[in-house]
Amino acid sequence: MVSDAGPLLETRGLTKSFRSLVALSDQSIRVDRGEIVGVIGPNGSGKSTFFNLISGFLQPDSGEIRFAGAPIVAQPADRIVRLGIARTFQGTRLFQALSVADNVRAAAELRQRTGLAAALLGGGRRRRAEAAVEEITEELLDLVGLTARQENRARDLPYGDQRRLEIIRALATRPSLLLLDEPAAGMDASETKVLLGLIDEIRTRYDLAVIIVEHDMDLIMNLCERIQVLAHGSKVFEGTPAEVQAHPAVREVYLGHG
Amino acid sequence: MSGPALSRPAGLIVFGAVLILVAAVTLALPHMVNNYLVRVVIVMCIDVILVASMGLGNGFTGVFSLGHVGFVAVGAYTSGILSLPVTMKHAFLPDLPHWLASFSLPFLPATIAAGLVCAALAAVVGAPLMRLSGYFVSVATLGFLIIVNVVLINASDFTRGARTFAGVPLQTTLPWAMGWMVVTLTVLARIAYSPFGRRFRVVREDPIAARAVGLSILPVRLSAFIVGAFFAGVGGSLYGHYLGAFSPASFYLPYTFALVSMLVIGGMGSISGAVLGVVLVTVTSEVLRNLERGLDLGVIHIPPLYGASQIVLGMMFILVMIFRPSGLMGDREVSPGLFLRRKPTGERE
Numbered sequence A: 001m002v003s004d005a006g007p008l009l010e011t012r013g014l015t016k017s018f019r020s021l022v023a024l025s026d027q028s029i030r031v032d033r034g035e036i037v038g039v040i041g042p043n044g045s046g047k048s049t050f051f052n053l054i055s056g057f058l059q060p061d062s063g064e065i066r067f068a069g070a071p072i073v074a075q076p077a078d079r080i081v082r083l084g085i086a087r088t089f090q091g092t093r094l095f096q097a098l099s100v101a102d103n104v105r106a107a108a109e110l111r112q113r114t115g116l117a118a119a120l121l122g123g124g125r126r127r128r129a130e131a132a133v134e135e136i137t138e139e140l141l142d143l144v145g146l147t148a149r150q151e152n153r154a155r156d157l158p159y160g161d162q163r164r165l166e167i168i169r170a171l172a173t174r175p176s177l178l179l180l181d182e183p184a185a186g187m188d189a190s191e192t193k194v195l196l197g198l199i200d201e202i203r204t205r206y207d208l209a210v211i212i213v214e215h216d217m218d219l220i221m222n223l224c225e226r227i228q229v230l231a232h233g234s235k236v237f238e239g240t241p242a243e244v245q246a247h248p249a250v251r252e253v254y255l256g257h258g
Numbered sequence B: 001m002s003g004p005a006l007s008r009p010a011g012l013i014v015f016g017a018v019l020i021l022v023a024a025v026t027l028a029l030p031h032m033v034n035n036y037l038v039r040v041v042i043v044m045c046i047d048v049i050l051v052a053s054m055g056l057g058n059g060f061t062g063v064f065s066l067g068h069v070g071f072v073a074v075g076a077y078t079s080g081i082l083s084l085p086v087t088m089k090h091a092f093l094p095d096l097p098h099w100l101a102s103f104s105l106p107f108l109p110a111t112i113a114a115g116l117v118c119a120a121l122a123a124v125v126g127a128p129l130m131r132l133s134g135y136f137v138s139v140a141t142l143g144f145l146i147i148v149n150v151v152l153i154n155a156s157d158f159t160r161g162a163r164t165f166a167g168v169p170l171q172t173t174l175p176w177a178m179g180w181m182v183v184t185l186t187v188l189a190r191i192a193y194s195p196f197g198r199r200f201r202v203v204r205e206d207p208i209a210a211r212a213v214g215l216s217i218l219p220v221r222l223s224a225f226i227v228g229a230f231f232a233g234v235g236g237s238l239y240g241h242y243l244g245a246f247s248p249a250s251f252y253l254p255y256t257f258a259l260v261s262m263l264v265i266g267g268m269g270s271i272s273g274a275v276l277g278v279v280l281v282t283v284t285s286e287v288l289r290n291l292e293r294g295l296d297l298g299v300i301h302i303p304p305l306y307g308a309s310q311i312v313l314g315m316m317f318i319l320v321m322i323f324r325p326s327g328l329m330g331d332r333e334v335s336p337g338l339f340l341r342r343k344p345t346g347e348r349e
């Protein structure tokens, strides 16, 4: 299924316009297995558009997206997550009226689907599927300390917990690439620190590659091995955190708008 | 699953107890009370089937369809045509195609056939309709109801058109109605509170996030729509065999509004809410209907108040909308034991 040679994700000449507005232009990126890559840029520079293209929520006007060697352009979002690309959303998108645990279960069952017959008749297959879902769910709830609140409705969680819940919901689909869109937005310094620890832990524990879009420079500089800078939909620079910080043009582009 | 499951034996005992209770009521009621009350209870059982099955799509899945009664109509006519005695078919429906005119089905197979026809129709109609959301789907499903009505009126070879379709055997007795109600509620609860049924609520809560966890929206909505239509067809057959005679107008806007208000008053995301809504609206309107004729309590004389029941029901609807917009039950269930599963506890709307 997933070939081990070559990059995990590779885009080439990725372009997307909304009417006359070019949101992303001729973008390319390469992400290897287990790597953490940051994508930064001022508001409206095309970061979320980039995520929407990779995760199948938008279709590019032109360009290539290869995941584990295979082209994935034109595949619907629900298929792409099955291939192993999970994402969170800028702002949160939880199943608000559902319990915290059900939010995770809904994602964990991706690889444990049972149908109408199992719903009506039960049976061993459904029991095994539910047990597997429970196991993943318990483990992930424990990871972010939400076990005690698993029966609360998602909308009743404090903001920081909602963000963490969205991350473990993405993890429950068993991805090999995780896309985090501004995970630290709205968090204070200490919450951001906890988040940093969490991202670091999950990438080693689950052997993940991660792409993070974030305005919080501390988080990005501490976490990422490589950073790509976007401005007006185009890649203006790519390098290590040290190179990005040293690059005068980048500082100007980023700080000038951000 | 949502929440801790009741342990298996305990759940089975509760379920068994409920079954025995239902059976006892079914057998004893006709001896205890008059015919009028038995008829009210039969209609109530049918309405529970219709409202609860409507709730699966409208409440659990969040696709607010106004076309449910269209399936009820198709179910009533399908089973009516199938179970009409052969001699009656020759007399009433002389133009019926030979393959339909030459036989007559018993009540049970006719009812199941009605359900299956409706499920198949829902698969065809739902494929385009379930792509819509919000007001669009409500308007489009209302369009479906209108089309069904027009087709029934014009397919007079099969339906006698706008004239009364009569002669359907009066077979919907209390045990049949109760039995089908228990089957319907059991099946709906098992589906709604299974991993399969959790997808209904997931898709309702956030279709975009649902896709991000790998769900394709259309099949999820469509399966809720099809299951709902099956039981609408069953309920339609029961209703047809209760009335004996009906016309396309029996299954149109007034009935739609009645069922929708029961669902909305009871609580859209709850099976016990559907039951509660039916009971509450039925009891209120039956009591008021009797009051409408006027009352003489010796000292106090209440003059006839024609139309009062409609006004009170309308006010009830408005009050629920103001004070409990998600209905009396919201998306919670009354008794965890009854449906073997418990919903998340401890929160308010």
Ligand SMILES: Nc1ncnc2c1ncn2[C@@H]1O[C@H](COP(=O)(O)OP(=O)(O)OP(=O)(O)O)[C@@H](O)[C@H]1O
Binding pocket: A018, A021, A022, A023, A041, A042, A043, A044, A045, A046, A047, A048, A049, A050, A090
């Ligand atoms: N669905 C859409 N329809 C029309 N325009 C869009 C759409 N999505 C994004 N855009 C536009 O494309 C541009 C890039 O948006 P995008 O959301 O990718 O920016 P971003 O880098 O994520 O910004 P932010 O930091 O504010 O999240 C913006 O000008 C935005 O208004």
Ligand SMILES: [Mg+2]
Binding pocket: A047, A048, A049, A090, A181
């Ligand atoms: Mg963005």
